[in-house]
Amino acid sequence: MPIEVEIITGRTIDQGKTVDEKLTEEYFKAVSYCELNEEDFKALGLKEGDRVKIKTEFGEVVVFAKIGSVPKGVVFIPMGPYANQITSDDTDGTGMPLFKGVRGIVEKTEENVKSVKEILGVE
Amino acid sequence: MENVVCTFCGSVCDDGVFENGDIRRLCALGKSKFSKKERIKAPMIDGKEVSYEEAIEKAAEILVEAKRPLLYGWASTVNEAIRLGVLIAEKVGGIYDQCASVCHAPGTLALIEEGVPGGTLGSVKNRADVVIFWGANPVEAHPRHPTRYSVMAKGLLIKDRKDRKVVVIDVRETKTAKLADIFVQIKPGYDYAIISALRAIVKGEKIEADEVGGVPVEKLYELAELMMNAKYGVIFYGLGVTQSRGRDRNVENAIKLVQQLNRKTRWIIWPMRGHYNVVGAGEVPAWEAGYQYAIDFSRGYPRFSPAEFTAVEALVRRDCDAALIVASDPAAHFPRKAVEHLKKIPVIQIDPHPNLTTLLSNVVIPSAIAGLEAEGSVYRMDGIVLRVKKLVETEYWSDVQILEKMYEVVVKRVG
Numbered sequence: 001m002p003i004e005v006e007i008i009t010g011r012t013i014d015q016g017k018t019v020d021e022k023l024t025e026e027y028f029k030a031v032s033y034c035e036l037n038e039e040d041f042k043a044l045g046l047k048e049g050d051r052v053k054i055k056t057e058f059g060e061v062v063v064f065a066k067i068g069s070v071p072k073g074v075v076f077i078p079m080g081p082y083a084n085q086i087t088s089d090d091t092d093g094t095g096m097p098l099f100k101g102v103r104g105i106v107e108k109t110e111e112n113v114k115s116v117k118e119i120l121g122v123e
Numbered sequence: 124m125e126n127v128v129c130t131f132c133g134s135v136c137d138d139g140v141f142e143n144g145d146i147r148r149l150c151a152l153g154k155s156k157f158s159k160k161e162r163i164k165a166p167m168i169d170g171k172e173v174s175y176e177e178a179i180e181k182a183a184e185i186l187v188e189a190k191r192p193l194l195y196g197w198a199s200t201v202n203e204a205i206r207l208g209v210l211i212a213e214k215v216g217g218i219y220d221q222c223a224s225v226c227h228a229p230g231t232l233a234l235i236e237e238g239v240p241g242g243t244l245g246s247v248k249n250r251a252d253v254v255i256f257w258g259a260n261p262v263e264a265h266p267r268h269p270t271r272y273s274v275m276a277k278g279l280l281i282k283d284r285k286d287r288k289v290v291v292i293d294v295r296e297t298k299t300a301k302l303a304d305i306f307v308q309i310k311p312g313y314d315y316a317i318i319s320a321l322r323a324i325v326k327g328e329k330i331e332a333d334e335v336g337g338v339p340v341e342k343l344y345e346l347a348e349l350m351m352n353a354k355y356g357v358i359f360y361g362l363g364v365t366q367s368r369g370r371d372r373n374v375e376n377a378i379k380l381v382q383q384l385n386r387k388t389r390w391i392i393w394p395m396r397g398h399y400n401v402v403g404a405g406e407v408p409a410w411e412a413g414y415q416y417a418i419d420f421s422r423g424y425p426r427f428s429p430a431e432f433t434a435v436e437a438l439v440r441r442d443c444d445a446a447l448i449v450a451s452d453p454a455a456h457f458p459r460k461a462v463e464h465l466k467k468i469p470v471i472q473i474d475p476h477p478n479l480t481t482l483l484s485n486v487v488i489p490s491a492i493a494g495l496e497a498e499g500s501v502y503r504m505d506g507i508v509l510r511v512k513k514l515v516e517t518e519y520w521s522d523v524q525i526l527e528k529m530y531e532v533v534v535k536r537v538g
Contacts, residue, residue: 010260016131017155020160021160022478069295070294074295074311081454084457086459089459091430094433095228096225096433098366101312116479117482120454120483122466122483
């Protein structure tokens with residue numbers, strides 16, 4: 001069963017370390033996952049290495065799922081191309097997309113996680 | 124070489140030691156900045172290698188022929204290069220915008236409304252007995268900030284970690300939260316409401332609700348008490364405040380809280396700036412054109428309007444027909460719809476490393492890495508200007524060289 005969540009994005013140390021090497025496997029690993037609360041992780045029937053599909057009104061993306069220190073109902077994705085598939089492009093006139101606090105749904109999926117190039121649609 | 128200046132984050136640490144290609148004393152992010160990695164090999168037009176002169180000539184042609192080109196990025200280069208970017212934007216009647224528009228620019232909007240009771244990192248290190256990180260996670264984004272300036276740092280009046288109370292306010296229990304004396308976990312998007320509650324308490328009013336934004340009111344009273352009893356307090360706010368619901372209004376409200384605290388004691392508020400010269404990417408156009416970002420020159424004079432001239436707005440509304448991207452990677456960091464337009468227009472990129480923007484650029488111009496292969500001046504996050512050094516020789520042109528040449532060609536074409 002899909003669950004409703006609020007999605008937040010942000011920096012991580014691994015995203016920072018690989019930010020000048022975006023075409024490498026290390027960067028892919030650093031940005032292509034999401035963190036879920038342990039209860040939500042279990043409710044979705046997930047285990048380590050499983051993938052989830054996250055959908056918002058702005059798009060959808062498949063990422064790896066991990067248990068993280070986030071509250072129930074909140075999903076964290078490192079900033080980057082995966083997070084930006086589902087971020088709001090509405091800036092309320094400020095120029096700033098809503099990178100934190102977009103509502104969406106998360107469900108378990110068997111679909112693959114796309115590569116960075118596939119996400120961008122150049123390959 | 125000693126006292127090497129790091130060109131990763133806004134802390135711009137100036138005490139690195141560079142020997143035989145290795146950097147010491149910096150954090151994991153600083154070390155990654157100085158480590159060897161893949162480079163863009165040569166200037167390219169549509170994937171074909173060309174000379175710097177040919178690539179710059181083509182880039183200038185694209186910019187001059189466009190009706191309204193977007194000139195975006197600038198946070199990871201030096202002030203001297205940024206200045207040339209602003210001049211080119213003016214000459215070609217384009218838009219100048221910079222990384223802060225998806226980062227700390229809401230704070231600039233708040234500052235325009237309210238001013239900013241600010242201070243330097245030195246004042247925090249020497250004086251601050253209460254430090255609040257609000258929606259900021261320096262342990263991962265500015266790893267040496269806590270030890271050099273804000274948590275463990277010893278200063279003139281703060282002799283010991285015990286002399287300082289550290290509060291972290293965040294949605295997640297981040298690594299920074301683990302350093303704090305007090306962690307206040309809030310619901311996403313409730314920053315504004317919580318700041319308002321704190322303002323009410325500081326003013327002496329009673330909160331009728333049991334909780335605000337997931338925080339029990341007793342905890343808010345304790346926090347307000349701590350703030351009012353501080354001798355010198357600082358709120359360092361991060362993207363948790365500027366990128367969530369409320370955006371600029373969150374910062375404006377926080378500045379009002381600080382103004383109110385300043386009737387009783389001394390408080391400052393300051394953004395935790397990300398890239399090493401994102402402050403310069405705002406300050407330099409401010410001296411040249413009067414505004415920090417979202418500047419349109421299409422009428423021959425600078426106009427400022429975040430709702431129209433920020434990169435995301437201009438791209439989403441398909442309001443620009445070419446782009447020059449310098450020292451930044453919008454293809455990785457903009458919402459999908461904005462990137463879709465970037466894929467449809469001619470794009471010129473100036474950057475040391477291949478990234479997602481490289482994959483959709485028509486003209487790619489590799490540059491020297493500032494702080495390693497090129498020198499220049501940059502603004503640290505607290506507005507202090509530092510000179511970054513050149514440590515090694517390189518064949519790559521610096522951003523300044525590339526943009527100087529580009530400006531020359533643009534002037535010749537525009538007349």
